[in-house]
Amino acid sequence: MSEDPTGRVFDALADANRRYVVQVLAERDTATATELAAELPVTRQAVAKHLAALNEAGLVASRREGRETRYALTPGPLAEAMDWMTSVGAEWDSRLDALRRHLRKRRP
Amino acid sequence: MSEDPTGRVFDALADANRRYVVQVLAERDTATATELAAELPVTRQAVAKHLAALNEAGLVASRREGRETRYALTPGPLAEAMDWMTSVGAEWDSRLDALRRHLRKRRP
DNA sequence: CTAAGGTGCAACCGTCTGGTTGCACTAGTA
DNA sequence: TACTAGTGCAACCAGACGGTTGCACCTTAG
Numbered sequence: 001m002s003e004d005p006t007g008r009v010f011d012a013l014a015d016a017n018r019r020y021v022v023q024v025l026a027e028r029d030t031a032t033a034t035e036l037a038a039e040l041p042v043t044r045q046a047v048a049k050h051l052a053a054l055n056e057a058g059l060v061a062s063r064r065e066g067r068e069t070r071y072a073l074t075p076g077p078l079a080e081a082m083d084w085m086t087s088v089g090a091e092w093d094s095r096l097d098a099l100r101r102h103l104r105k106r107r108p
Numbered sequence: 109m110s111e112d113p114t115g116r117v118f119d120a121l122a123d124a125n126r127r128y129v130v131q132v133l134a135e136r137d138t139a140t141a142t143e144l145a146a147e148l149p150v151t152r153q154a155v156a157k158h159l160a161a162l163n164e165a166g167l168v169a170s171r172r173e174g175r176e177t178r179y180a181l182t183p184g185p186l187a188e189a190m191d192w193m194t195s196v197g198a199e200w201d202s203r204l205d206a207l208r209r210h211l212r213k214r215r216p
Numbered sequence: 217c218t219a220a221g222g223t224g225c226a227a228c229c230g231t232c233t234g235g236t237t238g239c240a241c242t243a244g245t246a
Numbered sequence: 247t248a249c250t251a252g253t254g255c256a257a258c259c260a261g262a263c264g265g266t267t268g269c270a271c272c273t274t275a276g
């Protein structure tokens with residue numbers, strides 16, 4: 001994979017625990033590794049690794065705050081990944097129409 | 109990962125070769141493993157594995173045609189993956205606005 | 217100062233993954 | 247029939263991955 005931004009995003013989102021972290025981070029604004037570990041069936045260190053992966057994918061940013069490190073989303077790369085999907089999806093298209101209609105619903 | 113449709117899609121799209129296969133399959137309608145292998149720096153068997161992965165993710169379907177097996181896209185699951193992205197993305201939002209405008213451009 | 221909560225780093229382990237090679241099988245073709 | 251192109255299957259390998267444990271290092275509360 002190495003230097004492949006889109007690939008890193010997809011790879012980061014491929015893990016269910018990582019997706020859960022992203023979801024939680026989307027609801028509340030920030031969270032720490034230990035907080036997240038409490039809601040997941042894995043160790044705090046495992047979560048830390050996941051956060052590191054998300055960070056390397058550019059999806060998350062860390063900020064030290066006293067004795068804890070809080071993480072927050074940085075959604076730029078996610079849009080890029082979606083961009084890849086839409087541009088490829090535009091080629092064969094018929095299904096994509098349904099998708100577009102679906103997106104419209106969220107923004108009347 | 110096991111039984112995780114969304115995860116399998118993201119995982120399938122995480123590999124650059126696999127994404128290239130999807131891209132090619134989006135341009136021309138169908139292709140065989142050997143055809144694809146000719147345009148990639150890997151063996152035919154490697155491509156076959158990638159196609160198997162894409163197939164398991166539900167992104168691709170195979171059809172035997174005489175002595176060759178042609179593959180074609182089945183874009184349903186891709187929309188599901190995008191759905192996950194949009195529904196999560198909707199939470200924090202500001203960046204998502206730019207994305208929506210971007211999508212609108214493709215469909216005036 | 218001391219104790220405790222929160223991190224980070226490193227080693228280790230089993231498993232999955234992308235890739236290869238080798239071989240056997242099927243289907244058209246000369 | 248004999249040849250050739252296209253597949254499929256299996257074994258194998260090195261490296262990455264998700265996860266764990268153990269420990270040392272700050273930072274705040276008593």
